Amino acid sequence: MNDKRTNIIRPLKIGNVMLENNLALAPMAGTTDLVYRSICRELGAGLTVTELVSARGIVYDPQLKKTYRYLEIMPEENPVAIQLFGSEPEDFKTAINTVLSHPLLGQCALIDLNMGCPVTKVVRQGAGSALTKDPEQTARVMAASAAAAAAYGKSVTAKIRTGWDDDSINCVEIARILEKEGAASITVHARTRSQMYSGKADWGQIARVRDAISVPLYGNGDVDSPASAEAMVAQTGADGIMIGRAAQGNPWIFARFFSESEIAAKLDFQTDGMPPKQTRILWMLRHLDGMISRVGEEVAIREMRTQTVCYLRGTHNAASFRYRLMLAKTRAEVAAILDEWLQES
Ligand SMILES: Cc1cc2nc3c(=O)[nH]c(=O)nc-3n(C[C@H](O)[C@H](O)[C@H](O)COP(=O)(O)O)c2cc1C
Structure with a gap:
């Protein structure tokens, strides 16, 4: 591999959490299980995020009998964010209390709010990307969540899309609201809900959000190599880089950002960017x-x-x-x- 050591990697502070570096594994339902997350951590990801878990599901399951499997974290994978989705401030408040008062789950670094999921069964509940169609409800959810987490000394982050569709791009407005109501960092997946996962990510929107807020911003969408991460950061000024699909079955992508490291040397990257x-x-x-x-x-x-x-x-x-x-x-x-x-x- 001829990826040079990139100069975009640096420590990042989110709330009171000091991350070793600004690379993150994106939350991916059905992919980012705790074993995989810990492997990505070992290979260089500075932050991992659980897949989305329903806040209301936790409210109805206070013993976490059904949801624990999806919430479980391993202390050695920390820093990890637990991601929740929902539409009602009270659900988030209760769910965050339940999670953060749990002896193991309470060791997570951050709580992340999913405000980007495009899946019909989620948006039908006014959750995921549908939540950001309603800026006032978005503000209430963020404020309630930040207050609930603050009682445990934890910060809350949020992950959004650029908007619902091309005619309703509102990520700058939403990011400003989220910051005002207490978000410690924001991730922008640079696609609209209508795009789902197709089409090109519009990194220009990440740049617009960067100009509008002061808290750290992760840019997300279509980063699949150190070179594309450098391009994304150069075009947007994003503080962090979040990688999703390019890390599926490819946890080594994180090690490619540290080409001089011992682990990268052991992996012996081939011309295709993969180990043998x-x-x-x-x-x-x-x-x-x-x-x-x-x-x-x-x-x-x-x-x-x-x-x-x-x-x-x-x-x-x-x-x-x-x-x-x-x-x-x-x-x-x-x-x-x-x-x-x-x-x-
Ligand atoms: C299979 C799959 C599952 C996903 N699940 C989640 C999820 O649980 N929470 C979330 O915020 N985003 C989820 N996403 C979106 C990713 O986190 C990310 O925003 C998106 O894939 C764009 O980044 P990429 O171009 O690097 O893949 C999922 C994406 C995929 C492909």
Whole structure:
């Protein structure tokens, strides 16, 4: 790899949390489980975020019987933010109290509010990206959340999109409101809700938000290498870089930002920006084994399928191996398929 050491990496302070660096793994439902997050941390991500969890779901489940699996964090992955979604200030207040009074969950670094999810079942409740269509409700949610977290000495951050659609871009207005009501940092995913995940991220909107607020800002959308991160930061002035899809099945992307580090040297990046297959398999099995030890073989294999196949990205004949991995039911089967993949030139 010829990625030079980038000059965009630096420590970042959010509220009273000092982050080692300004790289973050984006929250991704079904992808950013706690084992994967801890791997990304080890490989260089300065901050990770859980997938979105319903604030109302926590209100109805105060013992966290159903939601714990999605909220669980590992102390060694810290700093980690726990992400909540919802539409009612009272739900956030109760959920934040429940989370922050829990002996393990209360060790999280930050609470993050999801104000960007485009999924119908979330926006139908007025949550996710729908919340930011209503600036007053957005303000109430932020204020209630910040106050609830402050009682535990914690800060609250928020992740937004640029707007609902091209005719209602309002990220500058929303970011100003969020800052006023106590957000310790803001992430802008530079797409509208209508775009979902398609089209190009509009980094120009990140720049507009940067000019409008004083708290740290993470730029998000279409960063897939140190070079694209540098371009995003140069165009926007963003303080932090949040990486989503490019990290799926590719936790090593974070190590590429530290090309002089010991871990990067060990990874021996190839011209495609990936470690050799053998190394990829070792890390992938580590991820799988970590999940197996938590949820058992059957559930781990089933739930990790979409991630397992991402680990094969960009390799010759990947499609046929991916297909077989989707059908695998045991760790032994997964390992045997990966062994064949290793032999494939
Ligand atoms: C499979 C998937 C699940 C996601 N889940 C969440 C989520 O739980 N919370 C959230 O704020 N964003 C979620 N996102 C959005 C990402 O955090 C990120 O904003 C988006 O993918 C754009 O960044 P990227 O271009 O680096 O992928 C998800 C994205 C994907 C692809």
